[in-house]
Amino acid sequence: MKKLALLISVLLLFVFGFKANAQVSSRVDAFYKSIAAEKIGDYDEAIKVLKDALSNDEKSDYLYNYRLGWLYNLKGDYQNSIKYYNNAARIGDNNLEALFGLTYPYSNLGNYDKLKEVYREILKKDPNNYTANYNLGLIFFNQGDYLNAIVFFEKAYDEYPSAYGVNLYLGWANYYQGGDKKAHKYFENALIVAPNDSSAMKGYLETK
Numbered sequence: 013m014k015k016l017a018l019l020i021s022v023l024l025l026f027v028f029g030f031k032a033n034a035q036v037s038s039r040v041d042a043f044y045k046s047i048a049a050e051k052i053g054d055y056d057e058a059i060k061v062l063k064d065a066l067s068n069d070e071k072s073d074y075l076y077n078y079r080l081g082w083l084y085n086l087k088g089d090y091q092n093s094i095k096y097y098n099n100a101a102r103i104g105d106n107n108l109e110a111l112f113g114l115t116y117p118y119s120n121l122g123n124y125d126k127l128k129e130v131y132r133e134i135l136k137k138d139p140n141n142y143t144a145n146y147n148l149g150l151i152f153f154n155q156g157d158y159l160n161a162i163v164f165f166e167k168a169y170d171e172y173p174s175a176y177g178v179n180l181y182l183g184w185a186n187y188y189q190g191g192d193k194k195a196h197k198y199f200e201n202a203l204i205v206a207p208n209d210s211s212a213m214k215g216y217l218e219t220k
Contacts (some may be wrong), residue, residue, distance in 0.1 A: 038065055046079065055087040074103045074110075081113050090117035108134060112143070124151050142171045146178060149185075158185040176205040176212075183215045192219040 042065035049058035059080060066076045081097035084090070094117045101110035111134050118126045128151060134144040149164035165182045172178060183198035196219035202212035 042066055043075070043079070046083070050083065050086070055083050059083050059087070070099065072103065074100055077103060078110060078113060081110075081117075085116045085120065088120075090121050093117035106133060106137065108138060108141075111137075115147070124155070127151060140167065140171055142168050142175075145171075146175075149178075149181060153181055153185055158188045161185045162189070174201070174205055176202055176209075179205065180209070180212055180215075183212065183219075187215060187219060195219045 042061050045061040046058040049055070049061065062076060062080060062083075066073060069076055077096045077099035081093050081095075081100055084093035084096060094114065097110055097113040097117065101107070101114065104110045111130055114130050115127060118124075118130065128148065131144045131148045131151075134141055135148075138144070145164045145168040149161045149168060152158070152164065153161035162182065162185045165178055165185060168175070169178045169182060179198045179201040183195045183202060186192075186195035186198065195215060199212050199216035199219060202209060203216055206212060
């Protein structure tokens with residue numbers, strides 16, 4: 013009797029599951045298939061199923077463009093990634109999600125001028141955004157522009173004063189600008205968060 017009840021339950025689940033899948037729209041189905049292909053690393057197929065089903069909606073479908081931006085970035089086709097992320101940004105009125113999406117292909121291309129533009133656009137919408145301020149600080153730091161690096165790192169620090177990376181880079185940026193006293197404080201903070209960190213310890217000892 014228990015075996016019969018179990019069999020009936022399995023059959024009911026199958027029937028209801030089949031009906032639920034049958035009721036899914038072609039758009040949802042295309043995304044399901046695309047996600048399944050992405051999971052096994054078949055980015056060409058993940059792109060193809062979306063384009064076959066939804067290419068007519070390219071000018072108006074935010075999720076279609078956003079996902080293609082993501083998939084082309086994974087595939088290493090950064091120009092197409094930029095194209096579709098830009099489409100998504102246009103449709104989404106430059107929302108933060110699409111703008112952050114754009115940072116992936118530009119970063120992979122090493123196009124730091126464009127990255128700066130995108131992060132500044134993000135900060136127009138969200139001036140205290142930690143990620144945008146921190147990453148802009150990193151770009152300026154790596155370019156040797158320590159004054160601008162400090163500006164953006166300090167904004168990130170205001171939001172997350174215990175963050176290891178912010179304290180470490182504020183330490184080094186101030187050190188390179190000759191501000192040993194400030195630098196020492198940030199190196200000390202970094203050591204509190206990450207005890208025995210070699211970079212923070214080096215800065216801490218050099219500014220003691």
